Amino acid sequence: MRCIAGPCPETIRVGLLDSTLREGEQTPGVSFTVEQKLEIAKALDRLGVQMIEAGHPAVAPDVYEAVKKIVSMKRDGEIKAEIIAHSRADRRDIEIAAELEPDRIAIFYGVSDIHLKYKHRKSREEALSIIAEMVSFAKEHGVKVRFTAEDATRADYSYLVEVVRTARDAGADRVSIADTVGIATPVFMRNLIERLRRDVPGVEFDVHAHNDLGMALANSLAAVEGGATIIHVTVNGLGERAGITSLHEAAIALKVFYGVEVVDLTKIVEVSRLVERYSGIAIPPNEPVIGDNAFTHKAGVHVAGILANPATYEPYPPELVGRTRDYTIDKYTGKKAVKARLEKLGVSVGEEELKKIVEVIKSRPNIRYLRDEDLLEIVEEVTGRKLRLRPPESIEALIMVKCESNTYTTSVARRLSVLPGVKEVLEVTGEKDIVLKVEVSTPIELNQVIEGIRSLRGVKETYTMLVLKKLSNS
Ligand code: COA
Ligand code: ZN
Numbered sequence: 001m002r003c004i005a006g007p008c009p010e011t012i013r014v015g016l017l018d019s020t021l022r023e024g025e026q027t028p029g030v031s032f033t034v035e036q037k038l039e040i041a042k043a044l045d046r047l048g049v050q051m052i053e054a055g056h057p058a059v060a061p062d063v064y065e066a067v068k069k070i071v072s073m074k075r076d077g078e079i080k081a082e083i084i085a086h087s088r089a090d091r092r093d094i095e096i097a098a099e100l101e102p103d104r105i106a107i108f109y110g111v112s113d114i115h116l117k118y119k120h121r122k123s124r125e126e127a128l129s130i131i132a133e134m135v136s137f138a139k140e141h142g143v144k145v146r147f148t149a150e151d152a153t154r155a156d157y158s159y160l161v162e163v164v165r166t167a168r169d170a171g172a173d174r175v176s177i178a179d180t181v182g183i184a185t186p187v188f189m190r191n192l193i194e195r196l197r198r199d200v201p202g203v204e205f206d207v208h209a210h211n212d213l214g215m216a217l218a219n220s221l222a223a224v225e226g227g228a229t230i231i232h233v234t235v236n237g238l239g240e241r242a243g244i245t246s247l248h249e250a251a252i253a254l255k256v257f258y259g260v261e262v263v264d265l266t267k268i269v270e271v272s273r274l275v276e277r278y279s280g281i282a283i284p285p286n287e288p289v290i291g292d293n294a295f296t297h298k299a300g301v302h303v304a305g306i307l308a309n310p311a312t313y314e315p316y317p318p319e320l321v322g323r324t325r326d327y328t329i330d331k332y333t334g335k336k337a338v339k340a341r342l343e344k345l346g347v348s349v350g351e352e353e354l355k356k357i358v359e360v361i362k363s364r365p366n367i368r369y370l371r372d373e374d375l376l377e378i379v380e381e382v383t384g385r386k387l388r389l390r391p392p393e394s395i396e397a398l399i400m401v402k403c404e405s406n407t408y409t410t411s412v413a414r415r416l417s418v419l420p421g422v423k424e425v426l427e428v429t430g431e432k433d434i435v436l437k438v439e440v441s442t443p444i445e446l447n448q449v450i451e452g453i454r455s456l457r458g459v460k461e462t463y464t465m466l467v468l469k470k471l472s473n474s
Contacts (some may be wrong), residue, residue: 006187014258016230017232021055022054025063032066038073050262052083054084056085056087071100071101085097104144107131128163135147139170149175152179190226193223216243235247237249248289249289252265267322297313360381396439396470400431400435401433401462401463450464
């Protein structure tokens with residue numbers, strides 16, 4: 001186990017709360033349909049997240065509808081995760097959420113002085129009584145309650161302790177510590193959770209880390225090291241502004257650092273692609289775990305390293321998340337990479353040829369990705385051999401023929417062999433009886449050949465395959 005913000009605790013106990021449907025829909029430009037939300041919820045559940053924050057029902061009718069349907073999927077046993085409805089510390093919001101009978105209502109309230117003064121226009125004392133009143137009001141509806149201390153990382157510590165105590169005493173079994181503007185550091189976050197656990201026992205902590213300074217993952221892990229038991233994540237890191245901790249990063253980091261596998265890692269890419277499509281927010285190629293380049297190597301030294309042992313340049317094998325490694329070829333490439341790629345393509349070249357091929361590649365700085373076709377073209381240039389799959393110059397086709405059951409196949413084959421365009425006739429075993437190799441100049445001629453075959457006595461049916469490319473040695 002490798003801890004990032006202090007000595008490692010004896011055990012790490014942690015799960016994921018996915019908030020793609022709530023925080024994720026707060027991403028500018030994102031609005032999921034109800035159907036899309038149901039599909040995402042099911043995919044998240046297959047992945048195995050412990051909790052799904054399904055939405056804030058008071059926000060809009062379609063949000064209400066989606067939470068309602070997700071709750072009923074849970075009731076019907078289609079989903080196992082705990083379903084959470086979000087709510088302000090407001091009676092009406094709580095009533096609307098409670099109507100849907102989710103497993104839990106999460107009530108949030110800003111607890112830093114800046115939030116209290118400018119947003120809520122409430123004193124610290126007034127806020128404590130609102131929190132107490134609203135948490136117990138929600139509890140009266142027979143649901144579990146999480147209290148979210150919004151902007152907790154900018155709140156006065158002793159006041160935050162009072163807030164957490166108040167929420168706990170009013171019936172919240174979980175408190176989320178929100179780093180609302182992404183301002184925490186890992187050491188601060190770990191200490192904060194450790195102190196809160198000591199000062200307010202009897203409550204479990206969530207961490208909700210925003211990514212404004214790119215610290216969301218590190219702060220979430222540090223919170224877990226401090227004893228938080230749920231990390232809030234979204235698929236692809238969606239959320240307000242720069243988003244929050246992403247599901248893919250949290251899941252792989254928990255595995256790599258602490259050996260904890262909280263979700264089915266091989267299903268992450270699938271969920272990410274689904275949310276990429278529905279959110280319209282593209283995954284950057286250099287995104288860890290899910291980006292196109294996450295397991296693609298380029299520099300010659302790196303590729304030589306991974307060819308000898310992938311661990312030289314990979315923190316974990318791509319197979320862990322259901323992916324495969326690759327490498328690109330361009331001016332940064334060395335001989336070992338080119339040789340390995342050519343071997344994969346079934347081509348072997350001598351040492352001198354290899355050197356020349358690499359020189360040619362390096363003399364073409366404008367190539368961004370050298371495709372296999374381009375590489376083979378260079379090899380042809382250097383070696384004088386013909387290697388490439390080429391489109392045939394004429395139209396070539398393989399026509400499979402099935403004969404009537406009462407005919408003598410060889411007599412049909414003989415008659416077929418004299419048809420114009422037919423180059424070769426093979427009698428074969430299997431579903432079909434005869435295969436013809438046909439070469440003609442135009443589609444009209446091919447059509448004529450097929451018509452000719454079909455009109456022959458004894459031919460029951462034909463099946464034509466056009467040749468697109470051919471490996472030719474001449
Ligand atoms: N608990 C209680 N009240 C809160 C609150 C909280 N945690 N956070 C903000 N408020 C209050 C503000 O003080 C303000 O009240 P005011 O009108 O008395 O000043 C109000 O909520 C927010 O202003 P506004 O958005 O203009 O109010 P609204 O009544 O028109 O709409 C929502 C309220 C919640 C329906 C609307 O803002 C919305 O759809 N929000 C999307 C969800 C959201 O904001 N989530 C934040 C998650 S961190
Ligand atoms: Zn948030």
